Each structure stands twice: as structure tokens, then as C-alpha cells.
Amino acid sequence: xxxxxxxxxxxxxxxxxxxxxxxxxxxxxxxxxxxxxxxxxxxxxxxxxxxxxxxxxxxxxxxxxxxxxxxxxxxxxxxxxxxxxxxxxxxxxxxxxxxxxxxxxxxxxxxxxxxxxxxxxxxxxxxxxxxxxxxxxxxxxxxxxxxxxxxxxxxxxxxxxxxxxxxxxxxxxxxxxxxxxxxxxxxxxxxxxxxxxxxxxxxxxxxxxxxxxxxxxxxxxxxxxxxxxxxxxxxxxxxxxxxxxxxxxxxxxxxxxxxxxxxxxxxxxxxxxxxxxxxxxxxxxxxxxxxxxxxxxxxxxxxxxxxxxxxxxxxxxxxxxxxxxxxxxxxxxxxxxxxxxxxxxxxxxxxxxxxxxxxxxxxxxxxxxxxxxxxxxxxxxxxxxxxxxxxxxxxxxxxxxxxxxxxxxxxxxxxxxxxxxxxxxxxxxxxxxxxxxxxxxxxxxx
Amino acid sequence: xxxxxxxxxxxxxxxxxxxxxxxxxxxxxxxxxxxxxxxxxxxxxxxxxxxxxxxxxxxxxxxxxxxxxxxxxxxxxxxxxxxxxxxxxxxxxxxxxxxxxxxxxxxxxxxxxxxxxxxxxxxxxxxxxxxxxxxxxxxxxxxxxxxxxxxxxxxxxxxxxxxxxxxxxxxxxxxxxxxxxxxxxxxxxxxxxxxxxxxxxxxxxxxxxxxxxxxxxxxxxxxxxxxxxxxxxxxxxxxxxxxxxxxxxxxxxxxxxxxxxxxxxxxxxxxxxxxxxxxxxxxxxxxxxxxxxxxxxxxxxxxxxxxxxxxxxxxxxxxxxxxxxxxxxxxxxxxxxxxxxxxxxxxxxxxxxxxxxxxxxxxxxxxxxxxxxxxxxxxxxxxxxxxxxxxxxxxxxxxxxxxxxxxxxxxxxxxxxxxxxxxxxxxxxxxxxxxxxxxxxxxxxxxxxxxxxxxxxxxxxxxxxxxxxxxxxxxxxxxxxxxxxxxxxxxxxxxxxxxxxxxxxxxxxxxxxxxxxxxxxxxxxxxxx
Numbered sequence: 001x002x003x004x005x006x007x008x009x010x011x012x013x014x015x016x017x018x019x020x021x022x023x024x025x026x027x028x029x030x031x032x033x034x035x036x037x038x039x040x041x042x043x044x045x046x047x048x049x050x051x052x053x054x055x056x057x058x059x060x061x062x063x064x065x066x067x068x069x070x071x072x073x074x075x076x077x078x079x080x081x082x083x084x085x086x087x088x089x090x091x092x093x094x095x096x097x098x099x100x101x102x103x104x105x106x107x108x109x110x111x112x113x114x115x116x117x118x119x120x121x122x123x124x125x126x127x128x129x130x131x132x133x134x135x136x137x138x139x140x141x142x143x144x145x146x147x148x149x150x151x152x153x154x155x156x157x158x159x160x161x162x163x164x165x166x167x168x169x170x171x172x173x174x175x176x177x178x179x180x181x182x183x184x185x186x187x188x189x190x191x192x193x194x195x196x197x198x199x200x201x202x203x204x205x206x207x208x209x210x211x212x213x214x215x216x217x218x219x220x221x222x223x224x225x226x227x228x229x230x231x232x233x234x235x236x237x238x239x240x241x242x243x244x245x246x247x248x249x250x251x252x253x254x255x256x257x258x259x260x261x262x263x264x265x266x267x268x269x270x271x272x273x274x275x276x277x278x279x280x281x282x283x284x285x286x287x288x289x290x291x292x293x294x295x296x297x298x299x300x301x302x303x304x305x306x307x308x309x310x311x312x313x314x315x316x317x318x319x320x321x322x323x324x325x326x327x328x329x330x331x332x333x334x335x336x337x338x339x340x341x342x343x344x345x346x347x348x349x350x351x352x353x354x355x356x357x358x359x360x361x362x363x364x365x366x367x368x369x370x371x372x373x374x375x376x377x378x379x380x381x382x383x384x385x386x387x388x389x390x391x392x393x394x395x396x397x398x399x400x401x402x403x404x405x406x407x408x409x410x411x412x413x414x415x416x417x418x419x420x421x422x423x424x425x426x427x428x429x430x431x432x433x434x435x436x437x438x439x440x441x442x443x444x445x446x
Numbered sequence: 447x448x449x450x451x452x453x454x455x456x457x458x459x460x461x462x463x464x465x466x467x468x469x470x471x472x473x474x475x476x477x478x479x480x481x482x483x484x485x486x487x488x489x490x491x492x493x494x495x496x497x498x499x500x501x502x503x504x505x506x507x508x509x510x511x512x513x514x515x516x517x518x519x520x521x522x523x524x525x526x527x528x529x530x531x532x533x534x535x536x537x538x539x540x541x542x543x544x545x546x547x548x549x550x551x552x553x554x555x556x557x558x559x560x561x562x563x564x565x566x567x568x569x570x571x572x573x574x575x576x577x578x579x580x581x582x583x584x585x586x587x588x589x590x591x592x593x594x595x596x597x598x599x600x601x602x603x604x605x606x607x608x609x610x611x612x613x614x615x616x617x618x619x620x621x622x623x624x625x626x627x628x629x630x631x632x633x634x635x636x637x638x639x640x641x642x643x644x645x646x647x648x649x650x651x652x653x654x655x656x657x658x659x660x661x662x663x664x665x666x667x668x669x670x671x672x673x674x675x676x677x678x679x680x681x682x683x684x685x686x687x688x689x690x691x692x693x694x695x696x697x698x699x700x701x702x703x704x705x706x707x708x709x710x711x712x713x714x715x716x717x718x719x720x721x722x723x724x725x726x727x728x729x730x731x732x733x734x735x736x737x738x739x740x741x742x743x744x745x746x747x748x749x750x751x752x753x754x755x756x757x758x759x760x761x762x763x764x765x766x767x768x769x770x771x772x773x774x775x776x777x778x779x780x781x782x783x784x785x786x787x788x789x790x791x792x793x794x795x796x797x798x799x800x801x802x803x804x805x806x807x808x809x810x811x812x813x814x815x816x817x818x819x820x821x822x823x824x825x826x827x828x829x830x831x832x833x834x835x836x837x838x839x840x841x842x843x844x845x846x847x848x849x850x851x852x853x854x855x856x857x858x859x860x861x862x863x864x865x866x867x868x869x870x871x872x873x874x875x876x877x878x879x880x881x882x883x884x885x886x887x888x889x890x891x892x893x894x895x896x897x898x899x900x901x902x903x904x905x906x907x908x909x910x911x912x913x914x915x916x917x918x919x920x921x922x923x924x925x926x927x928x929x930x931x932x933x934x935x936x937x938x939x940x941x942x943x944x945x946x947x948x949x950x951x952x953x954x955x956x957x958x959x960x961x962x963x964x965x966x967x968x969x970x971x972x973x974x975x
Contacts, residue, residue: 013541015529015890019502022892022928023622029923030968079938082536086502086934103476107513109559133540197481198946198956202970234675236796237788264467271465281793288465289472293480300480304510304949307942315623315935315967325623328970336946337640338957342972 012063012134020088023324024059031325058322062088066321069155070094071144071171073120075301076161076193078110079310081124084159085132087318092128093138093155095147096121101262107303144171149178152188157320159313160192161306163299165220165385166434168192172205172213173355173437179208189327191316193309197300198336202312203347204320204328207356211330211347214355214437218383219347223297238278238285242294245273261296270295308334360427360440365418367445371399372414378430384439389430393422402433419445471562478514486638486953487515491562493587493952494518496613498572498602500525500552502932503592503620505537506941511948512556518564519556520586523549524571528889534934572598580605584612588951590944592618593932596882603630603847614951617847618944619874622928623967624921625940626871626975628850629947629958634842635762637831638955641838645783646737649729650697652683653782653806659799660684665714673716675792677799678726682733685711685726697734704734722790739773739780743839747773761824765832766839768817772810780836781810807833842960850962851875851907858912860975865915867975870964872914873921876903877929893929897922924968936967943972 017024068089070080073096084092098120100111110127111120121139128137140147144167152158152174162168172190180186190205192213205212230236231243250259250270260266271291278286292298312332319325334342352361365374371391378389391398398421399413400406413421422428422443430439472479479487493516497504500523508519525531525548532544537555549567557565568575572594575582583589583605591599599617606612607630614631652660660683665673686697689707698707708730715723739747746752747770751763772781784807786800811833818824832839851857860868880895880903887893900922904914943963950958962975 013529013532013544016533018528018530018890019534019931019933022931023933026927028623028927028968029920083934083938086534086536102470102473105474105513105560106476106478106515109509109513112558113561131536131539234792234796236791236793268467282797283793288468289476289479292476298477298480301477302481302510302946302949303513304942304945307506307510307938307945309942311935311937311939311942312967312970315939315970318935319968325968332970334972336943336950336956337642339959339974340943340946340963340972344969344971 017059017088021059024062024322028325031323058324059088062318062321063090065091066157067091067155068093068317068321069152069158070161071158071167072096072161072163073110073124073139074098074104074161074163075107075303075306076195076310076313077120078108078124079306080159080161080193080314081110081128081137082132083311083314084317085128085135085137087314089317089321090135091138092135093140094121094125095140095142095144096124097141097143107301107306109303149174152178153186155188157317158188158190159317160190161310161313162192162194168213169217169435172207173435175205176207176212176356177436189320191313191320193313195301195305195309197302198305199334200305200309201331201333202309202316202328203331204316205330211349212353212356215350215353215357216331216347217385220382220385222382235277235281235283238274238283238287238290239294241274241278241281241283241286242270242291244277245270245291246295249273259295261292267292267295305336308336354439355437360442362444363428363441364444364446367417367419369418370414371416371418371421374418375399375414384430386430386432386439387434389432392429392431394427394429396421398422398428418443475515482949482953482955486949486955489953490949491515491517494520494585495948496520496522496583496586496589498575498589498591498594499523500535500537500548501592502531502535502934502937503618503940504590505535505552505556506937507590507592507618507944507948508552508556508941509537509559510941510945512559512563512565514949515560515562516952518566519553520566520568521549521553522568522570522572522575523547523552524569525549527551530890534932534937536934572602576601576605580609580612584609586613588614588616588948590616590618590948593620596878600848606630607632607846607848615847616944616947616951618940619878620932620936620940620965621874621877621925622931622933623936624870624873624924625936625965625967626874627940627944627947627959627963627965628847628961629844629951630847631842631844631951634844634951634954634958635760636840636842636954636957637762637828637835639835639838639840640956641835643838644787645785645837646779647679647732647786647803648737648777648779648782649679649682649686649733650735651737651777651779655802655806656683657687659802661687670716672792672795674720674722675790675795676722677789677791677795678722678729679786679789679799680795681711681714681723681726682729685714686733704730707734725790737777737779739778740837743769743780743837744773746839746841749841755819761822761828762832764819764822764824765829767819768814769832769836771817772814775813781814781833782807783834783837784808785834840957842958844960854907854909857907858909861908861912861915864973864975866917866966866971867962867964867973869915869917869921870966871962871975872904872907872918873900873925875907876900876922877925879903881929895926895929897926900925920968921966936965939965939967 066089070077070092073094100115100118100120102116104111110124115123119141121141125137125139129135160168175188175190178186187207193202194200226240226243231240235241271288274291275286316327319327329346331347332344351357352359375389378384378386388401390400397410399410424445426443428441428443495516497508500521527538527543527546527548529544531548532538532540537552543551547569549569553565553567603615606615610632614629617628619626660680698704708727711723711726746766751759752767755764755767784804786803814833877895880899881893947958950956959974963972964975965972
């Protein structure tokens with residue numbers, strides 16, 4: 001493997017870039033005037049004032065210098081790696097903490113049956129280097145949170161093909177925090193894709209310049225959450241019985257033993273338990289597949305949609321790296337269920353975005369609201385969604401989730417009213433261990 | 447509360463037949479079976495696709511069809527791998543593939559993606575296929591052609607248009623950042639359109655059992671817990687009965703009356719936070735919105751095939767004819783759907799209500815069945831699916847590829863309504879015309895299309911006096927810049943779009959494009975022309 005992937009050392013054969021060079025040898029009618037193909041050219045962000053300028057030739061930059069990070073080597077990641085390699089990126093890094101599962105094989109086309117159980121990042125990197133000569137793919141089998149600012153600083157571009165909101169928020173905040181106005185190279189364009197069934201979206205985020213991932217949190221589909229009293233007392237749907245089995249029965253029977261949704265024995269137990277409850281209540285429709293779908297929160301996924309979205313993402317990466325055309329400003333969504341419908345628009349930056357906005361968020365609450373209720377609100381509110389938040393005021397701690405001593409010390413505050421602790425117009429700082437940023441709330445009593 | 451008699455004894459005592467854990471194949475396809483189910487998968491697995499050329503775009507399309515498990519595919523291509531192919535096609539092995547038959551290399555590498563799929567390389571050229579006649583083409587489920595020379599695509603289109611039951615033809619054209627997709631087909635009928643609109647619960651026209659149940663229920667006699675768990679459907683039926691008694695049998699008409707109706711529901715609450723009453727208020731519109739046959743479905747009743755049923759008419763139209771008869775009877779609706787959305791209710795009231803709907807749906811399905819022309823044998827599963835999806839049935843009737851650029855009037859109209867989309871189509875058509883007039887450039891060379899020549903060709907496709915859209919300047923400029931570029935990203939995007947369409951066509955689920963889907967990857971948008 002190491003003998004193949006030695007970067008640009010492998011010679012490009014004549015004619016290799018016949019197709020791509022048609023774009024890079026001359027500008028098009030809508031190409032930014034800053035692009036001067038063949039001669040001295042620039043890598044810059046082309047739809048606002050230029051502020052990143054590398055004085056190198058476009059092809060040389062793309063093929064010898066550009067260093068790109070791909071986050072996720074799953075459905076989108078496999079596609080992204082292949083596209084980047086074919087377009088001429090030669091120094092690609094990929095991070096993924098997952099291993100290959102049989103259910104990945106209907107779309108993650110760099111993996112075969114024999115690869116089940118292996119690291120996605122490693123297998124994908126090896127496959128790309130074998131198939132596309134001269135491309136170096138450096139895998140990291142682990143979490144994005146393992147890496148520090150210096151690591152992210154080395155890349156020119158980051159593309160995300162993730163299925164986790166949490167991971168996206170983390171990398172988004174990390175890249176926004178990385179921006180140093182004195183150092184143009186600290187601005188790393190972030191291209192993010194996501195799919196669900198026949199639908200998907202791709203977007204370009206220029207940290208601190210355009211709207212960021214956090215700015216658009218309220219666009220996420222709200223997850224169906226079944227009230228615990230329905231699950232416990234008045235089940236009506238097969239899903240209610242499955243939730244009962246996993247949320248209430250599992251801990252009752254197995255105590256602290258962790259449920260593993262990838263373990264067929266565990267799913268089998270949940271399925272049987274849910275079926276028995278459904279029978280008791282005359283509810284139809286508990287199946288193995290539904291049980292798995294509910295407890296794993298499975299999102300349907302197909303190769304074709306991933307191909308569309310990954311291509312859209314890589315096309316933006318290519319345009320940004322070469323300035324051969326303006327890049328997407330800034331959001332593209334596609335729905336393939338009824339004809340092909342797509343919508344391209346500029347998502348607006350939020351001035352009160354906790355990551356890139358700078359302003360604190362006006363937060364109207366009742367004078368009777370307790371700290372505990374406030375925490376629940378922060379968890380559920382569509383534009384905040386912070387799990388397990390810790391709260392503090394400028395001069396005092398309100399509630400901390402950890403460490404245990406601090407949690408214990410602040411726990412009595414949970415029952416207090418927020419208005420007893422914070423004056424009108426006072427500020428509450430919200431933090432969470434999963435998020436590398438804090439949110440400032442400007443409390444207004446209604 | 448529901449009386450125990452209404453519970454089906456058999457249903458309550460039938461043992462649950464326990465499923466075994468899914469097999470390997472089901473696990474492999476799990477994420478897609480959640481979209482198109484076993485029926486869609488079976489249709490996909492019995493399909494055999496023909497793809498003309500093994501360009502980067504063609505192999506990208508195939509990749510996305512081999513992965514989900516299309517039955518078989520054939521690539522027809524007599525080309526030998528060039529250095530350019532080895533650079534932009536993921537289903538070739540770089541320089542090692544140069545000089546080898548391109549279709550063979552692509553088939554070998556595509557087959558690796560899925561052991562369940564058979565691939566064939568046909569090393570003839572398109573001319574040979576065309577002169578072999580129709581029977582060669584008719585054995586395929588669907589034919590896909592990418593960037594075929596104009597004369598070939600015209601003949602192919604003609605061959606596949608002459609017969610009503612010829613396989614659909616998907617035509618894909620691309621150059622650089624621009625592309626278009628067109629599906630040539632006479633007729634495509636869809637039962638499982640996966641509409642996001644839910645069928646009517648018929649609260650405005652309650653069926654006898656529902657009305658009876660609602661009337662018999664004495665809200666005042668319920669204890670507080672039961673009162674807070676009466677399903678909103680029942681509350682609305684009850685409230686509407688009362689309203690009608692007080693308003694000459696009429697539902698609320700004006701905004702003020704509708705508001706008063708909602709207030710009446712709110713006043714039925716015993717406690718401020720009874721969620722079932724809140725749901726009833728929010729869903730109140732369902733009780734005064736008349737349940738009718740949706741206009742798109744009603745239009746299908748006039749379809750010529752419904753008027754002239756004969757031995758060769760597909761079952762879909764026999765079912766449509768039966769539906770038309772059903773809808774001509776009171777209560778002038780489609781058969782009731784048995785699916786009840788979740789709502790605040792106790793288990794017993796919800797399951798009881800669900801049973802009322804199921805029983806009524808069953809009755810109406812039997813009435814529907816009695817309207818199907820005698821002597822026509824239609825599978826019960828198909829009938830069930832048809833009834834279940836009756837509110838979102840769809841028929842697409844297409845045009846031939848060859849007629850598009852001859853229809854100067856339609857193109858002229860599009861100049862006003864969809865200038866951006868038209869600009870892409872005209873630029874690709876103009877390039878195709880120019881290419882057919884000049885000798886093919888040798889390997890590694892580019893054809894020279896000047897903007898002037900492209901403009902002239904495009905202008906000749908429009909009626910006199912209609913100007914080219916302003917955007918044509920851009921699209922022509924892009925074509926002149928990259929006349930033959932099959933860019934990896936464009937190829938991958940088209941690969942996804944076309945595969946989605948093919949899956950929709952083959953499974954007869956979801957709704958494929960009608961018209962031309964144009965793609966601009968500079969501004970990153972798609973649009974239907």
C-alpha cells in the first residue's frame with residue numbers, strides 16, 4: 001500500500017486530465033476575473049472580496065499543494081473520496097470512527113463483504129490509492145474530537161459527509177474558532193453534505209463570512225419523540241411498544257447493562273418484548289425491521305442520492321480550489337421523490353448565532369420558570385438543542401452537569417426559579433461538554 | 447370506552463408469528479428496503495438495463511444501480527480505453543486499462559460491487575445495434591444513452607417510440623458543468639407515488655359506524671382520565687353533529703362561524719390542558735373541508751384508456767375504471783383508507799377507532815372490487831395497494847425525443863417561462879448539431895465550437911422573432927470552453943440523478959421527471975424544462 005500512494009511522485013500519464021483541463025485551461029463566461037488559467041493564478045474564495053490568495057498556478061495548486069480533509073468515510077465519504085481523487089486532489093485525509101457493517105454495502109462502494117468489521121477510513125483510503133494512481137489518502141480511524149487546532153490548520157478545505165448533528169456542530173464551531181483575521185490562511189471553507197432517502201443538501205460555509213451550520217440548526221427536521229406517559233400507559237402504535245421495550249423494560253430487566261443496538265441478540269430481545277406488549281394491547285405492526293429502525297433511529301439511504309450530494313460537495317471543492325467558477329452561495333437542497341426538485345438559496349447568517357454571531361440571544365421566559373424547566377427548554381428548542389447544558393451567570397454558578405461535586409453543589413438550584421437567580425436583562429452562559437462553544441442568553445421576563 | 451364486543455376475538459387471540467432475524471440479503475439492502483420495500487426490490491432485481499457507452503457518466507449511473515441490486519446490465523461500447531478515459535473513470539484501472547476494451551473493463555469492475563448482479567459487455571458499436579433491429583432492444587427493461595452522436599440518438603429514439611410497449615429511453619447529455627436528462631416513454635402509471643399528502647379521514651362525511659359511535663358516547667359520563675383520552679376524530683364528529691343541528695344542517699361557512707366552531711370545541715374541555723381537545727381544535731378544518739375525489743385523480747377518470755377498456759389494457763386502467771364507478775356513488779369519495787394517524791387517546795379507544803376504520807375500509811374495498819370488470823383477473827395485493835394509494839395515483843404521458851427540437855412553438859414559449867433551463871438545452875442541442883456536421887476530432891483533440899456558430903444553431907431552433915434567452919451567452923460560453931469534458935463531479939452527479947430516475951421507473955414507485963431535467967453546476971441548480 002505504501003508503495004502506491006506516494007503523492008505526486010507518481011507521474012501523471014499524458015492525457016490523464018484531458019477532461020478537467022478543458023475547464024482549467026481557459027476561463028468560462030462566468031469565471032471570476034481573478035482566475036487566469038495557466039499563468040499566475042489564485043486560490044481564493046470567489047464570491048466575496050478576495051481574501052485568500054495563493055500565488056501559484058491553478059493546476060499546480062490543485063495537484064501538488066492542496067490538502068483536503070474528508071470527514072466521514074461512509075455513504076457520502078466513499079463518493080467524496082473517489083470524486084476528489086479523480087478531479088486531481090492528491091493529498092487527501094479522511095477521518096472516520098466507524099467500522100464497516102453489512103448494511104453499508106448497498107451504497108458504500110469502496111467496501112466489499114470481506115471488509116465487514118474493518119475500519120471505514122482505512123479500507124476506503126487503501127481502495128482509492130489502489131484505484132487512482134498517484135493519490136495519497138491518509139486515514140485516521142478515530143474521532144474528529146481527538147484532533148486539535150494545529151491538525152485542522154494544515155488543510156485548505158474540509159468536506160463533511162456525516163450523519164451526526166453533534167459532529168457537524170463540533171467541526172463547524174472548531175473551524176469558526178480557528179479564524180484569525182490577521183491570518184487569511186486560517187479561514188478553512190467547510191463544505192457539508194447530508195442525505196435522507198431521495199432527499200439531500202449540500203452547502204458551502206465560509207467560517208465567519210457566511211451562515212454557519214449552527215445558524216441553520218432550526219432547519220433540521222424535528223425528531224419524533226414519544227412522551228414517556230404514552231409509552232408507559234397508553235401505547236397506540238407499534239413504535240410505542242418498541243420504545244417501551246428499549247426505554248423502560250431493558251433497564252428494568254438488565255439494570256446498568258448497556259444495550260447494544262448492533263447486537264442481534266439485543267434486537268431480538270427487544271423485538272420479542274415489544275411484540276408481547278403489542279399483543280397484550282391488540283396493536284399490530286411490530287416487526288424486526290421496525291424494531292431495529294426505531295431503536296437505531298435508522299435513516300433510509302441509497303447510493304444514488306449520496307452520489308448527487310457528494311458530487312455537489314466535491315464540485316464546490318474543485319471550484320474553490322481552482323477558482324474556475326464561482327462557488328455555491330450557499331445552500332443547495334434536492335428532493336427526488338416527485339420529479340427532481342431543487343432549491344438553491346443563500347442561507348442568512350444569524351447575528352445571534354452562538355458560534356459565529358457575536359451577539360447574545362434574547363431569551364424571553366416566564367418569571368415562574370424553574371432552572372430545571374429552562375434546561376428542558378434548551379434541550380428541546382429547535383434553534384438551540386443543547387443536550388445536558390451547564391449554566392452559569394457572570395458572578396455565580398447556576399447548574400453544572402459535571403464534575404460530580406459541582407453537580408451536587410449546584411443541584412439545589414434546579415428547583416429554584418430562574419428569576420430568583422438572574423435579574424431582568426441578565427446574562428446566562430450555556431455550555432456543554434459536547435460542543436466547543438458557549439451560548440449567551442439575554443434573559444427577558446415576560 | 448369501546449365495548450368489549452367490538453373487539454375481534456380472533457384478532458385478540460391469534461398467536462404472534464415471530465419473525466426470525468433478517469437474512470444476509472435483507473441486511474445488505476436494509477437501508478433501501480425502507481424506501482421501496484420488497485416489491486420495489488423484486489422489480490429492480492428483474493430488470494435488465496442496456497447502457498450505450500461506458501463513459502464516466504455511464505459507469506457512474508450503473509454503479510448506483512448495481513449497488514442496490516438491479517438484475518442485470520449490458521454495456522454496449524466498442525471503444526478502447528484512452529488515457530483520458532483512464533483519468534476520469536473510476537471503473538477503469540488507470541493506465542493498466544489503457545488499450546483494453548472499455549466495456550469489458552467497466553463491466554468487470556462494476557460487477558465487483560455486488561455479487562448478485564450480472565453484467566455483460568457488448569463490444570459492437572451503436573450502428574450495429576441499430577441495424578440489428580428492434581428485437582435486440584426490446585429484451586431490455588430500459589435503455590440509457592449518454593452523449594450519443596445526434597444521428598444515432600435520433601434513430602434510437604425513433605425505434606423506441608414506434609411501439610407503445612418499447613422500453614423507455616433515458617437520454618443524457620453533458621458537457622463540462624452543464625447537463626440534461628430526458629426520459630422518453632409513452633406512458634408510466636404509478637400506484638405507490640409515496641405522496642406526503644395523507645388520505646382523508648372523512649370526518650366531514652362520517653361513515654355510519656363512526657357516526658353511531660360518536661353519537662353514543664356521552665362525554666359527561668366519562669371520568670376525567672377517559673375524558674382527556676377521547677380521540678379528536680370522535681370529538682370533531684360529535685361537535686359537528688351538534689353544530690349542524692343548531693345551523694340548519696350546515697357546517698360552518700364563514701370565518702366567524704369556523705372560529706365559533708373551534709370555540710365550541712374549546713368549551714367542551716373540562717380542564718385547560720386536555721391535549722385531545724387541543725388536537726381537535728387544530729384539526730377542526732378537517733370537519734368542514736369536504737372530502738372529494740382529489741382533482742388530479744378525478745382527471746384520470748377521463749383518460750382515454752379508461753373509456754376504451756380492452757384485452758390489452760393494463761390492469762391499472764381497469765382499476766381506475768372501477769374507482770370511477772365507486773366515486774360516482776354516494777358519498778362520492780375514494781374508498782376509505784384504513785390508516786389512522788396517531789392521536790391522543792387511550793389504547794382501547796384508539797385501537798377501537800382503528801378497528802372501525804379498518805372494518806369500513808374493508809367493506810368499501812369489497813364494493814370497489816365489485817366494480818372491477820368481470821372476467822379481469824387482478825392480483826389481490828395489487829388491488830389493496832391501489833385502494834390504499836388511490837388518493838395519489840399518477841399517470842405520466844411523455845413525448846418522443848425527436849419531437850422536442852421540432853416543436854419550435856414550445857421552445858419559443860419556454861424562452862419566456864424557463865429561460866435558464868432552455869439556455870442549457872439549446873446550447874447542448876446546438877453543440878450536438880455542430881458536432882454532427884464536422885468530422886470527429888482525433889483522440890486528445892477538441893472540437894472547436896465558436897459562440898457565434900452555437901448561437902446560430904440555437905437560434906434556428908426557435909420560431910422567427912423569438913430571441914435566445916439572455917442566459918444563452920453563458921451556456922454557449924461554457925460549451926465552447928469545455929465541449930467534450932465529462933467531468934468526474936458532473937458525471938457523479940448525473941450518475942445519481944439518472945439512477946434515481948431509473949429506480950423510480952423500474953419500481954413504479956415515486957414520481958419520475960416529466961420533461962427535461964437541466965443541470966447547471968456553476969450556479970449549482972437543477973430545473974425542469
